[in-house]
Amino acid sequence: MKVPFTWRPTGWFMIGWSQEFPTGQARPLRYLGEDLVAYRGDDGALHVLQAHCRHLGAHLGHGGKVNGDCVECPFHGWIWGPDGRNRYIPYQDRPNRAAALRVYPVREQYGCVFLWHQPDGAAPSWEMPDIFRLYPQYETDPAAYYPPYPALSRKSQREPVHPQIPGENAADSMHFRYVHHATVTPVLLDWQADDHGWLFETGWPDRRSDDPNAMALRIHSYLFGLGGAISAFDGADNYRLIFATTPVEDGCSDMFYSIWWPRLPGDTAETPPADVLERLEKEFLSTLDDDLEIWRYQDYIEHPVMAVQDAKPYMAYRRWATQFYEIAPGE
Ligand code: FES
Ligand SMILES: [Fe+2]
Numbered sequence: 001m002k003v004p005f006t007w008r009p010t011g012w013f014m015i016g017w018s019q020e021f022p023t024g025q026a027r028p029l030r031y032l033g034e035d036l037v038a039y040r041g042d043d044g045a046l047h048v049l050q051a052h053c054r055h056l057g058a059h060l061g062h063g064g065k066v067n068g069d070c071v072e073c074p075f076h077g078w079i080w081g082p083d084g085r086n087r088y089i090p091y092q093d094r095p096n097r098a099a100a101l102r103v104y105p106v107r108e109q110y111g112c113v114f115l116w117h118q119p120d121g122a123a124p125s126w127e128m129p130d131i132f133r134l135y136p137q138y139e140t141d142p143a144a145y146y147p148p149y150p151a152l153s154r155k156s157q158r159e160p161v162h163p164q165i166p167g168e169n170a171a172d173s174m175h176f177r178y179v180h181h182a183t184v185t186p187v188l189l190d191w192q193a194d195d196h197g198w199l200f201e202t203g204w205p206d207r208r209s210d211d212p213n214a215m216a217l218r219i220h221s222y223l224f225g226l227g228g229a230i231s232a233f234d235g236a237d238n239y240r241l242i243f244a245t246t247p248v249e250d251g252c253s254d255m256f257y258s259i260w261w262p263r264l265p266g267d268t269a270e271t272p273p274a275d276v277l278e279r280l281e282k283e284f285l286s287t288l289d290d291d292l293e294i295w296r297y298q299d300y301i302e303h304p305v306m307a308v309q310d311a312k313p314y315m316a317y318r319r320w321a322t323q324f325y326e327i328a329p330g331e
Contacts, residue, residue: 011225028061045192
Protein backbone atom coordinates (compact mmCIF):
# COMPACT_ATOMS: atom_id res chain seq x y z
CA MET A 1 0.00 0.00 0.00
CA LYS A 2 1.35 3.38 -1.07
CA VAL A 3 0.55 6.16 1.38
CA PRO A 4 1.42 9.86 1.29
CA PHE A 5 2.80 9.80 4.86
CA THR A 6 5.65 8.15 6.76
CA TRP A 7 5.80 4.54 7.97
CA ARG A 8 7.85 5.82 10.93
CA PRO A 9 5.23 7.68 12.95
CA THR A 10 5.61 8.91 16.52
CA GLY A 11 3.88 7.07 19.34
CA TRP A 12 3.54 3.84 21.32
CA PHE A 13 3.57 0.63 19.30
CA MET A 14 3.09 -2.96 20.36
CA ILE A 15 6.08 -5.25 19.74
CA GLY A 16 4.86 -8.52 21.22
CA TRP A 17 3.67 -10.33 24.33
CA SER A 18 5.71 -10.45 27.54
CA GLN A 19 6.05 -14.23 27.43
CA GLU A 20 7.95 -13.97 24.15
CA PHE A 21 10.77 -12.27 26.08
CA PRO A 22 12.01 -14.67 28.77
CA THR A 23 14.43 -13.50 31.46
CA GLY A 24 18.06 -13.74 30.45
CA GLN A 25 17.44 -13.84 26.69
CA ALA A 26 18.27 -11.40 23.91
CA ARG A 27 16.16 -11.39 20.74
CA PRO A 28 16.34 -9.55 17.42
CA LEU A 29 13.42 -7.37 16.36
CA ARG A 30 12.79 -5.14 13.40
CA TYR A 31 10.30 -2.29 13.77
CA LEU A 32 9.89 1.26 12.51
CA GLY A 33 12.63 0.67 9.95
CA GLU A 34 15.23 -0.11 12.66
CA ASP A 35 17.09 -3.23 13.71
CA LEU A 36 16.56 -3.67 17.43
CA VAL A 37 17.62 -5.96 20.23
CA ALA A 38 15.18 -6.78 23.02
CA TYR A 39 16.50 -8.41 26.18
CA ARG A 40 15.11 -9.11 29.60
CA GLY A 41 17.70 -8.50 32.28
CA ASP A 42 18.22 -10.89 35.18
CA ASP A 43 16.16 -8.44 37.29
CA GLY A 44 13.17 -9.06 34.99
CA ALA A 45 13.18 -5.63 33.32
CA LEU A 46 12.77 -5.61 29.54
CA HIS A 47 14.99 -3.33 27.44
CA VAL A 48 15.06 -2.47 23.76
CA LEU A 49 18.18 -0.97 22.20
CA GLN A 50 19.49 -0.26 18.77
CA ALA A 51 20.75 -3.63 17.54
CA HIS A 52 24.18 -3.02 16.09
CA CYS A 53 27.14 -2.85 18.43
CA ARG A 54 29.02 0.44 18.26
CA HIS A 55 32.32 -1.42 18.06
CA LEU A 56 32.18 -3.27 14.76
CA GLY A 57 28.49 -3.62 14.17
CA ALA A 58 27.56 -7.14 15.32
CA HIS A 59 23.82 -7.64 15.94
CA LEU A 60 23.27 -7.95 19.69
CA GLY A 61 20.03 -9.87 19.14
CA HIS A 62 21.84 -12.73 17.37
CA GLY A 63 23.95 -14.44 20.00
CA GLY A 64 24.11 -11.55 22.49
CA LYS A 65 24.16 -12.70 26.13
CA VAL A 66 22.35 -11.14 29.04
CA ASN A 67 24.65 -10.23 31.88
CA GLY A 68 22.86 -8.68 34.90
CA ASP A 69 20.97 -5.71 33.49
CA CYS A 70 23.32 -5.50 30.49
CA VAL A 71 23.74 -7.21 27.14
CA GLU A 72 27.06 -8.61 25.97
CA CYS A 73 28.05 -8.50 22.31
CA PRO A 74 28.65 -11.92 20.72
CA PHE A 75 31.56 -10.60 18.61
CA HIS A 76 34.17 -9.26 21.10
CA GLY A 77 32.33 -9.28 24.42
CA TRP A 78 31.75 -5.55 24.85
CA ILE A 79 28.99 -4.93 27.38
CA TRP A 80 26.16 -2.41 26.93
CA GLY A 81 23.85 -1.15 29.70
CA PRO A 82 20.09 -0.54 29.69
CA ASP A 83 20.89 3.18 29.29
CA GLY A 84 22.64 2.24 26.02
CA ARG A 85 26.08 3.14 27.40
CA ASN A 86 29.17 1.03 26.98
CA ARG A 87 29.87 -0.49 30.40
CA TYR A 88 32.82 -2.75 29.80
CA ILE A 89 35.47 -3.73 27.26
CA PRO A 90 36.99 -7.08 28.30
CA TYR A 91 40.53 -6.33 27.09
CA GLN A 92 40.81 -2.72 28.23
CA ASP A 93 40.83 -1.23 31.74
CA ARG A 94 37.95 1.17 31.13
CA PRO A 95 34.86 1.34 28.95
CA ASN A 96 34.34 3.85 26.18
CA ARG A 97 32.12 6.30 28.00
CA ALA A 98 31.19 8.23 24.89
CA ALA A 99 29.87 5.22 22.99
CA ALA A 100 26.13 4.63 23.28
CA LEU A 101 23.33 2.76 21.57
CA ARG A 102 19.95 4.34 21.11
CA VAL A 103 17.46 3.27 23.79
CA TYR A 104 13.77 2.72 23.06
CA PRO A 105 11.46 3.25 26.05
CA VAL A 106 9.36 0.16 26.79
CA ARG A 107 6.14 -0.37 28.75
CA GLU A 108 4.68 -3.74 29.70
CA GLN A 109 1.02 -3.94 30.51
CA TYR A 110 -1.00 -7.08 31.27
CA GLY A 111 1.30 -9.23 29.17
CA CYS A 112 1.60 -6.85 26.21
CA VAL A 113 4.77 -4.96 25.33
CA PHE A 114 4.79 -1.45 23.88
CA LEU A 115 7.68 0.61 22.56
CA TRP A 116 7.96 4.38 22.16
CA HIS A 117 9.11 5.60 18.78
CA GLN A 118 9.99 9.16 17.82
CA PRO A 119 12.10 9.50 14.67
CA ASP A 120 14.82 11.65 16.31
CA GLY A 121 14.92 9.58 19.50
CA ALA A 122 13.03 12.10 21.66
CA ALA A 123 11.64 10.87 25.00
CA PRO A 124 7.90 10.04 25.25
CA SER A 125 5.81 13.20 25.03
CA TRP A 126 2.75 11.31 26.33
CA GLU A 127 2.24 8.11 28.30
CA MET A 128 0.81 4.84 27.03
CA PRO A 129 -2.69 4.69 28.58
CA ASP A 130 -3.42 1.86 30.99
CA ILE A 131 -5.24 -0.60 28.74
CA PHE A 132 -7.35 -2.00 31.62
CA ARG A 133 -8.04 1.11 33.65
CA LEU A 134 -9.17 2.99 30.57
CA TYR A 135 -12.59 1.42 31.18
CA PRO A 136 -13.00 1.28 34.95
CA GLN A 137 -16.71 0.56 34.55
CA TYR A 138 -15.90 -3.03 33.52
CA GLU A 139 -14.04 -5.72 35.45
CA THR A 140 -10.52 -4.37 35.95
CA ASP A 141 -8.96 -7.42 37.59
CA PRO A 142 -6.89 -9.21 34.92
CA ALA A 143 -7.32 -12.47 36.88
CA ALA A 144 -11.03 -12.36 36.04
CA TYR A 145 -10.16 -12.99 32.38
CA TYR A 146 -8.27 -15.68 30.47
CA PRO A 147 -4.94 -14.18 29.45
CA PRO A 148 -4.67 -13.48 25.70
CA TYR A 149 -1.31 -15.11 25.12
CA PRO A 150 -0.97 -17.57 23.52
CA ALA A 151 -4.43 -19.05 22.86
CA LEU A 152 -6.46 -15.86 22.49
CA SER A 153 -4.02 -13.84 20.46
CA ARG A 154 -2.98 -13.56 16.84
CA LYS A 155 -0.05 -12.00 15.10
CA SER A 156 0.00 -11.35 11.41
CA GLN A 157 3.43 -10.43 10.08
CA ARG A 158 4.60 -8.04 7.40
CA GLU A 159 1.18 -7.15 6.10
CA PRO A 160 1.05 -4.29 3.56
CA VAL A 161 -1.08 -2.18 5.93
CA HIS A 162 -0.21 1.25 7.30
CA PRO A 163 -1.40 1.80 10.92
CA GLN A 164 -3.64 4.66 9.85
CA ILE A 165 -5.87 2.21 7.98
CA PRO A 166 -7.12 0.06 10.91
CA GLY A 167 -7.63 3.35 12.76
CA GLU A 168 -9.91 4.63 10.02
CA ASN A 169 -11.81 1.37 10.33
CA ALA A 170 -12.90 2.37 13.84
CA ALA A 171 -15.00 5.15 12.31
CA ASP A 172 -16.43 2.81 9.70
CA SER A 173 -19.61 1.17 10.93
CA MET A 174 -20.91 0.19 7.50
CA HIS A 175 -18.15 -2.34 6.73
CA PHE A 176 -19.37 -4.76 9.41
CA ARG A 177 -22.26 -5.89 7.28
CA TYR A 178 -20.07 -6.56 4.26
CA VAL A 179 -16.72 -7.60 5.67
CA HIS A 180 -17.74 -9.26 8.92
CA HIS A 181 -21.13 -10.61 7.77
CA ALA A 182 -22.96 -8.82 10.56
CA THR A 183 -26.72 -9.13 10.42
CA VAL A 184 -27.30 -5.68 11.89
CA THR A 185 -25.48 -2.48 11.04
CA PRO A 186 -23.77 -0.91 14.00
CA VAL A 187 -24.18 2.80 14.58
CA LEU A 188 -21.49 5.24 15.57
CA LEU A 189 -23.00 6.62 18.78
CA ASP A 190 -20.29 9.00 19.81
CA TRP A 191 -16.72 9.98 19.10
CA GLN A 192 -14.32 12.46 20.62
CA ALA A 193 -10.62 13.13 20.21
CA ASP A 194 -8.17 14.26 22.83
CA ASP A 195 -4.51 15.11 22.21
CA HIS A 196 -3.25 11.63 21.42
CA GLY A 197 -6.31 9.49 21.68
CA TRP A 198 -9.62 9.02 20.03
CA LEU A 199 -12.65 7.51 21.71
CA PHE A 200 -15.40 5.85 19.69
CA GLU A 201 -18.60 4.36 20.96
CA THR A 202 -20.41 2.02 18.62
CA GLY A 203 -23.76 0.37 19.26
CA TRP A 204 -25.34 -2.74 17.78
CA PRO A 205 -29.09 -2.20 17.62
CA ASP A 206 -31.16 -4.77 19.46
CA ARG A 207 -33.30 -6.49 16.83
CA ARG A 208 -35.68 -7.84 19.43
CA SER A 209 -36.59 -4.37 20.62
CA ASP A 210 -39.00 -1.89 19.02
CA ASP A 211 -36.92 0.95 20.39
CA PRO A 212 -34.37 1.95 17.72
CA ASN A 213 -32.14 3.29 20.49
CA ALA A 214 -31.98 -0.03 22.35
CA MET A 215 -28.55 -1.58 21.91
CA ALA A 216 -27.71 -5.26 22.26
CA LEU A 217 -24.02 -4.45 22.35
CA ARG A 218 -21.90 -1.38 22.94
CA ILE A 219 -18.26 -1.22 21.93
CA HIS A 220 -15.95 1.35 23.41
CA SER A 221 -12.75 1.83 21.45
CA TYR A 222 -9.87 4.10 22.26
CA LEU A 223 -7.15 4.69 19.70
CA PHE A 224 -3.77 5.31 21.35
CA GLY A 225 -2.23 7.43 18.63
CA LEU A 226 -1.74 5.28 15.54
CA GLY A 227 -0.52 2.28 17.57
CA GLY A 228 -3.86 0.57 17.89
CA ALA A 229 -7.27 0.36 19.51
CA ILE A 230 -8.13 -0.62 23.06
CA SER A 231 -11.70 -1.89 23.21
CA ALA A 232 -14.22 -3.03 25.78
CA PHE A 233 -17.42 -4.86 24.84
CA ASP A 234 -20.60 -4.41 26.80
CA GLY A 235 -23.21 -6.96 25.86
CA ALA A 236 -23.90 -10.64 26.34
CA ASP A 237 -20.16 -11.15 26.94
CA ASN A 238 -18.08 -8.43 28.53
CA TYR A 239 -14.66 -8.93 27.05
CA ARG A 240 -11.76 -6.69 26.22
CA LEU A 241 -9.43 -6.63 23.32
CA ILE A 242 -6.61 -4.67 21.85
CA PHE A 243 -5.70 -4.59 18.22
CA ALA A 244 -2.31 -3.05 17.44
CA THR A 245 -0.48 -2.29 14.22
CA THR A 246 3.27 -1.66 14.22
CA PRO A 247 5.23 -0.72 11.10
CA VAL A 248 8.15 -3.04 10.40
CA GLU A 249 9.58 -0.79 7.71
CA ASP A 250 8.31 1.15 4.72
CA GLY A 251 5.44 -0.80 3.19
CA CYS A 252 4.57 -3.36 5.88
CA SER A 253 3.40 -3.82 9.47
CA ASP A 254 2.94 -6.53 12.07
CA MET A 255 -0.54 -6.77 13.55
CA PHE A 256 -1.27 -7.98 17.08
CA TYR A 257 -4.68 -9.05 18.28
CA SER A 258 -5.28 -9.89 21.95
CA ILE A 259 -8.54 -10.88 23.64
CA TRP A 260 -9.27 -10.97 27.37
CA TRP A 261 -12.26 -13.26 27.69
CA PRO A 262 -14.14 -13.45 31.03
CA ARG A 263 -13.33 -16.63 32.90
CA LEU A 264 -15.96 -19.26 33.42
CA PRO A 265 -16.84 -19.29 37.14
CA GLY A 266 -14.26 -21.25 39.10
CA ASP A 267 -12.04 -22.02 36.10
CA THR A 268 -8.40 -21.27 36.89
CA ALA A 269 -6.90 -22.68 33.68
CA GLU A 270 -4.72 -20.53 31.43
CA THR A 271 -6.86 -21.27 28.39
CA PRO A 272 -10.63 -21.48 28.04
CA PRO A 273 -12.23 -24.90 27.48
CA ALA A 274 -12.23 -26.26 23.93
CA ASP A 275 -15.82 -25.28 23.08
CA VAL A 276 -15.28 -21.67 24.16
CA LEU A 277 -11.99 -21.58 22.30
CA GLU A 278 -13.65 -22.84 19.15
CA ARG A 279 -16.35 -20.19 19.38
CA LEU A 280 -13.83 -17.40 19.95
CA GLU A 281 -11.82 -18.60 17.01
CA LYS A 282 -14.87 -18.59 14.73
CA GLU A 283 -16.47 -15.38 15.92
CA PHE A 284 -13.65 -13.12 16.98
CA LEU A 285 -10.12 -14.16 16.06
CA SER A 286 -11.20 -14.55 12.45
CA THR A 287 -12.29 -10.88 12.21
CA LEU A 288 -8.67 -9.96 11.59
CA ASP A 289 -8.61 -12.22 8.53
CA ASP A 290 -11.82 -10.63 7.26
CA ASP A 291 -10.36 -7.15 7.49
CA LEU A 292 -7.03 -8.22 6.03
CA GLU A 293 -8.75 -9.52 2.91
CA ILE A 294 -9.67 -5.88 2.22
CA TRP A 295 -6.61 -4.11 3.60
CA ARG A 296 -4.08 -6.24 1.73
CA TYR A 297 -5.35 -5.08 -1.64
CA GLN A 298 -6.68 -1.66 -0.74
CA ASP A 299 -5.43 1.53 -2.36
CA TYR A 300 -5.10 4.64 -0.21
CA ILE A 301 -7.42 7.30 -1.64
CA GLU A 302 -6.30 10.74 -0.59
CA HIS A 303 -9.48 12.50 -1.65
CA PRO A 304 -12.19 9.88 -1.23
CA VAL A 305 -15.73 10.24 -2.43
CA MET A 306 -17.64 9.92 0.83
CA ALA A 307 -21.16 9.05 1.87
CA VAL A 308 -22.69 11.83 3.95
CA GLN A 309 -22.52 9.94 7.26
CA ASP A 310 -18.83 8.99 6.82
CA ALA A 311 -17.40 12.33 5.86
CA LYS A 312 -17.15 14.02 9.24
CA PRO A 313 -15.53 11.31 11.38
CA TYR A 314 -13.23 10.12 8.58
CA MET A 315 -11.88 13.51 7.72
CA ALA A 316 -11.53 14.50 11.38
CA TYR A 317 -9.60 11.29 12.03
CA ARG A 318 -7.26 11.89 9.10
CA ARG A 319 -6.55 15.45 10.25
CA TRP A 320 -5.85 14.20 13.78
CA ALA A 321 -3.50 11.49 12.45
CA THR A 322 -1.18 14.04 10.81
CA GLN A 323 0.25 15.02 14.23
CA PHE A 324 2.07 11.65 14.38
CA TYR A 325 3.92 12.21 11.12
CA GLU A 326 6.99 14.21 12.03
CA ILE A 327 9.07 13.24 9.02
CA ALA A 328 8.41 13.03 5.30
CA PRO A 329 7.50 9.71 3.62
CA GLY A 330 10.57 7.60 2.85
CA GLU A 331 12.80 9.62 5.19
S1 FES B 1 31.27 -5.81 17.41
FE1 FES B 1 30.47 -5.85 19.37
S2 FES B 1 32.16 -6.18 20.60
FE2 FES B 1 33.02 -6.00 18.65
FE1 LIG C 1 -13.24 -4.65 10.68
